[in-house]
Amino acid sequence: MKCVKLKGVRDLQIATIKKPVSVDGSVIIRVKACGICGSDLHYFEGGAPLELILGHEFSGVVVDPGSRKDLKVGDRVTGLPISPCMKCEACRTGNVQYCPETWTNGVGLSLTNSGGYAEYLSCRADMVKKLPDKVTFYGATLVEPSAVSLHATNLAKINVGDKVLIIGGGIIGLMAAEFARLNGATYIALMETNLKRGKKALRYGSVQELFNANDKEVINKALKKSNGGFDKVIECCGNQYAVSEAIMTVKPGGTVVLVGVATGNISIPVVAGVMKEINMQGAIAYTEKEFETCIELIEKKVINVEKYIDSKIGLDKVQDAFVDLTSGKTDNIKIVIKP
Ligand SMILES: NC(=O)c1ccc[n+]([C@@H]2O[C@H](COP(=O)([O-])OP(=O)(O)OC[C@H]3O[C@@H](n4cnc5c(N)ncnc54)[C@H](O)[C@@H]3O)[C@@H](O)[C@H]2O)c1
Numbered sequence: 011m012k013c014v015k016l017k018g019v020r021d022l023q024i025a026t027i028k029k030p031v032s033v034d035g036s037v038i039i040r041v042k043a044c045g046i047c048g049s050d051l052h053y054f055e056g057g058a059p060l061e062l063i064l065g066h067e068f069s070g071v072v073v074d075p076g077s078r079k080d081l082k083v084g085d086r087v088t089g090l091p092i093s094p095c096m097k098c099e100a101c102r103t104g105n106v107q108y109c110p111e112t113w114t115n116g117v118g119l120s121l122t123n124s125g126g127y128a129e130y131l132s133c134r135a136d137m138v139k140k141l142p143d144k145v146t147f148y149g150a151t152l153v154e155p156s157a158v159s160l161h162a163t164n165l166a167k168i169n170v171g172d173k174v175l176i177i178g179g180g181i182i183g184l185m186a187a188e189f190a191r192l193n194g195a196t197y198i199a200l201m202e203t204n205l206k207r208g209k210k211a212l213r214y215g216s217v218q219e220l221f222n223a224n225d226k227e228v229i230n231k232a233l234k235k236s237n238g239g240f241d242k243v244i245e246c247c248g249n250q251y252a253v254s255e256a257i258m259t260v261k262p263g264g265t266v267v268l269v270g271v272a273t274g275n276i277s278i279p280v281v282a283g284v285m286k287e288i289n290m291q292g293a294i295a296y297t298e299k300e301f302e303t304c305i306e307l308i309e310k311k312v313i314n315v316e317k318y319i320d321s322k323i324g325l326d327k328v329q330d331a332f333v334d335l336t337s338g339k340t341d342n343i344k345i346v347i348k349p
């Protein structure tokens with residue numbers, strides 16, 4: 011089958027590999043659609059691990075149901091791209107995101123389990139979720155990132171009337187803005203370095219104000235507009251400037267949720283955090299329940315995720331899409347691959 015492999019720094023190439031077969035009862039899925047995630051961009055920039063086949067935001071049809079007696083060939087599905095052990099305390103209490111095994115065999119996140127940038131993939135049987143008829147294959151690719159944003163906003167504990175700042179207007183930030191609105195936030199602002207994306211965000215309806223992160227006065231402006239700082243700041247970029255912006259703009263006693271994955275050690279304004287007694291909350295992935303909730307929210311049209319999809323491309327256009335998405339100048343939010 012055809013796939014796309016990571017071959018080095020900023021280098022993705024088409025390759026031909028063997029089609030996966032069911033192992034330990036896994037479900038084999040013919041991939042219909044797969045989203046390009048901001049985390050995939052980090053792998054692209056870092057160029058490692060070599061030979062990785064990305065793609066953890068997938069949907070498709072079952073070609074081999076493996077050990078799943080309730081599934082048949084042709085069923086429409088998505089899946090959690092993770093590999094929790096289901097035995098440890100975290101797994102038993104529904105917090106698969108804490109399990110030490112969660113990322114070891116992740117679909118499109120490990121060398122042992124190739125992802126959706128390919129014609130077929132293998133997903134652990136217990137991680138496969140059936141799609142309701144009303145959720146399209148494209149909509150289903152947004153379940154995974156929506157669940158990330160839902161988890162982050164749940165951890166932010168947004169109250170009715172809160173002022174919320176989202177830093178970074180990629181899909182994770184924009185979905186976090188939608189959930190902040192659903193939770194009753196009355197002032198939702200976005201801070202962005204890429205103004206094309208920022209202006210587009212204003213049109214989707216959840217973000218009310220845009221702050222230009224390139225402006226030297228941006229922190230003062232945000233503090234002034236929020237009347238001394240935001241109750242909750244959700245950082246969705248993964249770099250030291252964005253984490254610093256979050257610490258500087260949260261109000262005393264407020265909460266910063268870190269969703270962006272800054273992979274190296276970074277330098278941040280600790281004194282401001284100490285003096286303001288801020289709460290710092292990490293957020294990784296989602297619980298199984300939050301993933302299922304997002305399928306339901308899309309089915310019931312509580313959230314409309316397909317509006318974020320800007321283009322649908324073949325495997326041969328993946329390299330170009332990554333160049334575009336890492337340019338810092340694109341207004342594309344989500345590009346979906348149809349292998
Ligand atoms: N914690 C998790 O479980 C989890 C899951 C998925 C993604 N992520 C991470 O979340 C982050 C966002 O994901 P995405 O898919 O939306 O990525 P993305 O790359 O599409 O969006 C990030 C946005 O941040 C903006 N930005 C960069 N530096 C900035 C700064 N200093 N101030 C303001 N804006 C800035 C960029 O212009 C870009 O629009 C990534 O780091 C990704 O790895 C985390």
Ligand SMILES: [Zn+2]
Binds near residue numbers: 047048066067154155
């Ligand atoms: Zn992702």
Ligand SMILES: [Zn+2]
Binds near residue numbers: 094096097100101109
């Ligand atoms: Zn576990």
